[in-house]
Amino acid sequence: MLDILIKNATYFDEDFQLTTGDIAIKDGYFVTYDGQEAAQSVVASDKTWLPGLVDNHIHISQQFLQGQLLFQRPIVWQRINVPFEAALDEALVQLSTKAAVATMIKNGTTSFVDSGCPKALAMVEVLDELKIRGHIGYQTADLIPFETLKTTPKAAFDRNLELIKVLKDNPLIAPILGITTLPATTPALQENVLLYGKEQQVMTSCHMNEYESEILTTIVETGLRPYEYLEKIGAMHAKFLGPHSLFLSENEKTIIQENQSQVVHCPFSNSAKGIPETDALLARQIRTYLGTDGAGHGGLDMFREMRLFSAKMQLHAKAKGDYALVNTRDILKMATTSVEPLLGKIKVGYKADLISLDTNNLDYLSGKVDENTLIEIAKGGHVNDSIINGDCVMRDRELLTIDEDRLKADLQAYQKQVKTAVTV
Numbered sequence: 001m002l003d004i005l006i007k008n009a010t011y012f013d014e015d016f017q018l019t020t021g022d023i024a025i026k027d028g029y030f031v032t033y034d035g036q037e038a039a040q041s042v043v044a045s046d047k048t049w050l051p052g053l054v055d056n057h058i059h060i061s062q063q064f065l066q067g068q069l070l071f072q073r074p075i076v077w078q079r080i081n082v083p084f085e086a087a088l089d090e091a092l093v094q095l096s097t098k099a100a101v102a103t104m105i106k107n108g109t110t111s112f113v114d115s116g117c118p119k120a121l122a123m124v125e126v127l128d129e130l131k132i133r134g135h136i137g138y139q140t141a142d143l144i145p146f147e148t149l150k151t152t153p154k155a156a157f158d159r160n161l162e163l164i165k166v167l168k169d170n171p172l173i174a175p176i177l178g179i180t181t182l183p184a185t186t187p188a189l190q191e192n193v194l195l196y197g198k199e200q201q202v203m204t205s206c207h208m209n210e211y212e213s214e215i216l217t218t219i220v221e222t223g224l225r226p227y228e229y230l231e232k233i234g235a236m237h238a239k240f241l242g243p244h245s246l247f248l249s250e251n252e253k254t255i256i257q258e259n260q261s262q263v264v265h266c267p268f269s270n271s272a273k274g275i276p277e278t279d280a281l282l283a284r285q286i287r288t289y290l291g292t293d294g295a296g297h298g299g300l301d302m303f304r305e306m307r308l309f310s311a312k313m314q315l316h317a318k319a320k321g322d323y324a325l326v327n328t329r330d331i332l333k334m335a336t337t338s339v340e341p342l343l344g345k346i347k348v349g350y351k352a353d354l355i356s357l358d359t360n361n362l363d364y365l366s367g368k369v370d371e372n373t374l375i376e377i378a379k380g381g382h383v384n385d386s387i388i389n390g391d392c393v394m395r396d397r398e399l400l401t402i403d404e405d406r407l408k409a410d411l412q413a414y415q416k417q418v419k420t421a422v423t424v
């Protein structure tokens, strides 16, 4: 017996070519359909299915900074994000988690990689209830002036140990051990988090090469560029994720490539910082993804991130006297694959995370629907259904794991407190 069957579905295949066929799901995976009965049948008419989008760099606990960061002067995380997070209690973290996940699902995101929350364990219960896929970890720094957020190498080690233990058998949520940045952490903390994560073979992460000034600080302190420093201390490995990675030397690209590490760009957040050399990273077969960097930089709509990224890549190509150095399918792959394996394809053997777009919408009816449409026309508001790990979490835009009215009421009730926190 199948869990879900979508008969005669119009969907984007593994090469992002539009095709028609039956989509069968069982135990969280796409399976072959050969006439079995299904517990649930989904009507496929007027919908176009595609792999669920992945936000590969989000700050769930910064949801209430929505709309407040994009126009701020640098360095934003030092002046705003970290002070804001230092003021969060567990109840606000949980409400922020609900708001972020509800917004992600409504916009077609089916999994995420969080960049660290001050109270990571508080998120687990909420995430289990909401049935989204993701990686979570702690916001970790010991050279910051905020006592409620600052940690020590020993405390960071202990809480990561607990996090790995708590998430050991979790079907959808995995740990990621990260540090905030190199300049915000001591070598002892870097070692206790990054080397321990590598030893445990879990994902590790650090904001990398986001600001030129931070690169210079690392050079002044260590004589090395950031990725060279990580290589020297033994922190590079295939499960290291470097968010941003905007300004990379040729040697740093080689280090990422040789370690088979992974990088993620955040188009809106990176706007005032720099344009990455994504074409060079893809040419080296470096696994490169897209993310939002949280709601504060431009919302949580990955379709918008893809569209902006496409424009930036065209500008980048033009500056080099060329065109289309990164094409539509490259961008779609960057927004549908992740550090989590077996995502990004509606294909037998892959994890069943997929969404449908209402292509009966006026926006789509004047022309051909193809892979370019997903970049040029589609937006979060067009997402109709969402299935994560074979479970339907949104049907006809109705959230099934979250009481949306209750969430809205809770957000309104907290609004006054939230505004106070933001203006710290």
Ligand SMILES: [Zn+2]
Residues within 6 Å of the ligand: 057, 059, 115, 207, 243, 293
């Ligand atoms: Zn970030």
